[in-house]
Amino acid sequence: MTKLMGIVSLLLLSAVLGPIIITEHPWSQNARDFLLHNGYRDTGASNLVSAIYLGYRAYDTIGETIVLLAAVTGAVFLIKGFGSSHQAPVPSYKRGAIRTNIISMTTGKLAPVVMLFGWYVMFFGHQSPGGGFQGGVVLASGMLFIALGREHHKRDSQLTKKRLHRIEVLSLWLILLLVCIPLTLGAAILENPLTKIGDSIPRVIYIIGFNMAIGLKVGSGLSILGLLMMDMQHDD
Amino acid sequence: MITILLLLIVIGSTYALFSRDLLHSTIALSMTSVVSALIFYLLHAPDVAITEAAVGAGLSTVIFIWIIKHTKRSDP
Numbered sequence: 001m002t003k004l005m006g007i008v009s010l011l012l013l014s015a016v017l018g019p020i021i022i023t024e025h026p027w028s029q030n031a032r033d034f035l036l037h038n039g040y041r042d043t044g045a046s047n048l049v050s051a052i053y054l055g056y057r058a059y060d061t062i063g064e065t066i067v068l069l070a071a072v073t074g075a076v077f078l079i080k081g082f083g084s085s086h087q088a089p090v091p092s093y094k095r096g097a098i099r100t101n102i103i104s105m106t107t108g109k110l111a112p113v114v115m116l117f118g119w120y121v122m123f124f125g126h127q128s129p130g131g132g133f134q135g136g137v138v139l140a141s142g143m144l145f146i147a148l149g150r151e152h153h154k155r156d157s158q159l160t161k162k163r164l165h166r167i168e169v170l171s172l173w174l175i176l177l178l179v180c181i182p183l184t185l186g187a188a189i190l191e192n193p194l195t196k197i198g199d200s201i202p203r204v205i206y207i208i209g210f211n212m213a214i215g216l217k218v219g220s221g222l223s224i225l226g227l228l229m230m231d232m233q234h235d236d
Numbered sequence: 237m238i239t240i241l242l243l244l245i246v247i248g249s250t251y252a253l254f255s256r257d258l259l260h261s262t263i264a265l266s267m268t269s270v271v272s273a274l275i276f277y278l279l280h281a282p283d284v285a286i287t288e289a290a291v292g293a294g295l296s297t298v299i300f301i302w303i304i305k306h307t308k309r310s311d312p
Contacts (some may be wrong), residue, residue, distance in 0.1 A: 049283045092293035121286065137290040144298070222295065229302050
């Protein structure tokens with residue numbers, strides 16, 4: 001029965017998608033031409049991907065951010081141990097000798113470079129490829145590099161899980177503030193508010209602010225997730 | 237060029253599907269992500285390439301390996 005259903009769905013998929021792949025019919029180019037001519041003037045971002053997902057389609061981006069927030073919240077709920085960052089240190093012989101000097105040296109030297117690249121991707125998302133999400137993920141992997149190279153009891157720094165959580169919540173508030181700012185200036189919600197002021201201030205500032213808030217939020221959320229998974233204890 | 241890379245993706249994902257060792261299939265999935273990031277870059281979509289490399293090859297591989305460490309390595 002399952003095999004039959006699989007074969008039927010393959011056939012249906014090829015019947016629906018096949019003509020699209022095989023056909024020589026030219027695609028409609030209205031949207032592409034519109035974005036090519038108006039994208040830079042409307043949003044000020046020369047990277048048109050950023051212009052779309054933070055300018056024309058910013059509402060979808062907010063939804064995407066909330067999906068990530070829900071995912072991190074669910075994982076934090078499932079993995080115990082959040083809030084108690086000062087657990088009893090697990091003896092190193094129990095955890096197995098997976099941390100060697102090579103790993104700690106390599107991750108310690110590599111992490112600042114990775115995090116610098118993350119900040120670059122985040123701040124220059126309006127010009128070069130990248131943006132908030134990508135920069136946040138790269139930033140979080142830099143954080144996890146540092147955490148990976150250290151022993152469990154040496155991993156506590158000024159940036160504990162609680163503070164990371166606080167950063168995440170603050171960046172969510174920053175996003176909501178950026179959503180609401182256009183209303184005070186008489187623009188529609190999520191419309192670039194600097195279009196109402198004039199050309200004295202570059203419009204791209206709005207996009208940079210969004211990139212920064214989203215990047216901080218994604219980076220801190222994924223760092224919390226990774227740190228929680230690293231500290232996770234065996235139940236058995 | 238792109239045909240060869242697509243063939244590599246097919247081989248990698250087939251191996252990931254049928255391998256009994258979950259660690260091997262995770263590595264094969266990671267290789268598939270890297271190759272698809274390369275394809276995205278060749279098709280002039282560097283944004284998607286960055287995302288695919290960071291999420292597909294980096295984060296999801298780390299999470300899978302972590303889960304394998306906490307459970308059994310072989311697929312019965």
